[in-house]
Amino acid sequence: MEDSGGTRDSEQVGTVYLVGAGPGDPGLLTRRGAELLAIADVVVYDHLASSRLLDLARPGTRLVCAGKSVGHCTMSQPEIHRALIEHARAGRTVVRLKGGDPLIFGRGAEEAEALRSAGVPFEIVPGVTAGVGASATSGIPLTHREAASAVAFVTGHTNPEDSASTHRLDWSALGRFPGTLVVYMGVSHLGAICRTLIREGKPPETPAAVVESGTTPAQRTMVSTLADLPRVASESLVRPPALLIVGEVARMRAALCWYEDRLLFGQRIVVTRPSGESERSAALIEALGAEVILAPTVQIGPIEESAPLDAAIDQLSAFDWLVFTSSSGVRFFVKRLEERGRDLRALGHLRLAAIGPTTAEALAAYHLRADLVPDEFRSEALAESLAEKAAGARILLARADRGRTILRDELQHVAEVVQVAVYRNADVEALPPGVIDRIAEGTVDWITLTSSAIARRLHGLLPGPARERVGREVRLASLSPVTTATVHELGWEVAVEARRYDWSGLVDAIVERVDADRRNASEASL
Numbered sequence: 001m002e003d004s005g006g007t008r009d010s011e012q013v014g015t016v017y018l019v020g021a022g023p024g025d026p027g028l029l030t031r032r033g034a035e036l037l038a039i040a041d042v043v044v045y046d047h048l049a050s051s052r053l054l055d056l057a058r059p060g061t062r063l064v065c066a067g068k069s070v071g072h073c074t075m076s077q078p079e080i081h082r083a084l085i086e087h088a089r090a091g092r093t094v095v096r097l098k099g100g101d102p103l104i105f106g107r108g109a110e111e112a113e114a115l116r117s118a119g120v121p122f123e124i125v126p127g128v129t130a131g132v133g134a135s136a137t138s139g140i141p142l143t144h145r146e147a148a149s150a151v152a153f154v155t156g157h158t159n160p161e162d163s164a165s166t167h168r169l170d171w172s173a174l175g176r177f178p179g180t181l182v183v184y185m186g187v188s189h190l191g192a193i194c195r196t197l198i199r200e201g202k203p204p205e206t207p208a209a210v211v212e213s214g215t216t217p218a219q220r221t222m223v224s225t226l227a228d229l230p231r232v233a234s235e236s237l238v239r240p241p242a243l244l245i246v247g248e249v250a251r252m253r254a255a256l257c258w259y260e261d262r263l264l265f266g267q268r269i270v271v272t273r274p275s276g277e278s279e280r281s282a283a284l285i286e287a288l289g290a291e292v293i294l295a296p297t298v299q300i301g302p303i304e305e306s307a308p309l310d311a312a313i314d315q316l317s318a319f320d321w322l323v324f325t326s327s328s329g330v331r332f333f334v335k336r337l338e339e340r341g342r343d344l345r346a347l348g349h350l351r352l353a354a355i356g357p358t359t360a361e362a363l364a365a366y367h368l369r370a371d372l373v374p375d376e377f378r379s380e381a382l383a384e385s386l387a388e389k390a391a392g393a394r395i396l397l398a399r400a401d402r403g404r405t406i407l408r409d410e411l412q413h414v415a416e417v418v419q420v421a422v423y424r425n426a427d428v429e430a431l432p433p434g435v436i437d438r439i440a441e442g443t444v445d446w447i448t449l450t451s452s453a454i455a456r457r458l459h460g461l462l463p464g465p466a467r468e469r470v471g472r473e474v475r476l477a478s479l480s481p482v483t484t485a486t487v488h489e490l491g492w493e494v495a496v497e498a499r500r501y502d503w504s505g506l507v508d509a510i511v512e513r514v515d516a517d518r519r520n521a522s523e524a525s526l
């Protein structure tokens, strides 16, 4: 057989998928992109606004940073081509993850050409290009029946006033272009670009906008005129990635702005809950526009010594009530039940109690309805209502291997109580280093504390300089008076405390404070 490239036949060559990652918001990746990330053996990625997309890869997937713009890892274009070809020839499925759309100013076409000449099969998966993403989130439509019937994507990579440049764009045509101009990579030449467009025929008063870090919690939008925008942008210290949008449509932002108006937009919030519990919590505040920084201080996992739990599971008929004090408790209990060869029918005769709505929801996920959820989501309230309803009954408390024992202590006066650990709750060894740096720099706004154990652990894990920022520039949001008392013992101030002791109560408390701050700021600026 003629063999030009290597010794393998084509069946063994992996496919390279050129996948658009979207403009920054990880939610804007296509479903096809997510599917491919989940099956990739290798992901070669550009510096992206969101590293969260890489979490979609399987554990063990080789992640190769190809750099581009910020970051230390930078591969040249030929090096990227070589890497893609080598991985594919080794039979691996390769995702080449590129910002925005792979074929819009992304050199995706060059990579595809290199793959084609090497005989490596490829597929191209589109992405939301930055211009389209930033249009949506800045409230600047790129077309409009009355204002723009055409749109041009333009690169501002080279300085239009630099006559020596070999990559010359026809700026005179762009000056006459009857529609919206979206200029990529133009921040460093913003002044020259705006001057050139005016020189080539655009009226100086043409509305124009810069959108920085579009579709992310760091988004900033500045609207002005073509003549004045460079001054506004430089005063605002605009940094890449940013886009310039020129045209009548920029005027419409005043009416269509929404993204930056969301309740927690721009708030940078550290979530210290254990992974497993933090994802849903994070999603709630992200939907309100916050940037979430995950920093689990404790980790949960199966208990090492399961004999007491197994004994309880084997004797469920000896109990009247089963009580859960966390959603993890529910999940680990059901898991162990199944591992013991049983199923939910084993709980048929039991009444179920949950400490709060989140725990009740964890039960509902298994189609189980909590018979009792106290009005106040804390151990004392649960103990009180159980003492009423379950006096004289046999109660199984399913909980973590550590924590407050108040529930058992209170209930054992009135009922027969067995407490078993269904999962392990252990301190993490360290926080992610990036989180400590951000706290020390003061580039986070909030840290959420959902238990005394978490508060203590966080205190122990933070080095001095970071610890000193906490409670001042970096504000603390506490779940309950119990947590607040611990925080005070640690010498920190609490900025807000939830009125309802669950996650949404905590989020409400932050939202109220942020809203009050915004009102004060806008009054002060009047």
Ligand code: SAH
Pocket (backbone or CB within 6 Å): 023, 024, 049, 098, 099, 100, 101, 102, 103, 104, 105, 106, 128, 129, 130, 131, 134, 183, 184, 185, 186, 211, 212, 213, 214, 215, 216, 240, 241, 242, 243
């Ligand atoms: N292939 C990408 C563009 C790569 S060129 C795409 O389709 O979006 C890089 C340029 O894209 C940046 O210089 C900037 O002008 C723009 N850009 C990328 N992400 C952006 C973002 N989140 N907000 C604003 N502009 C962005």
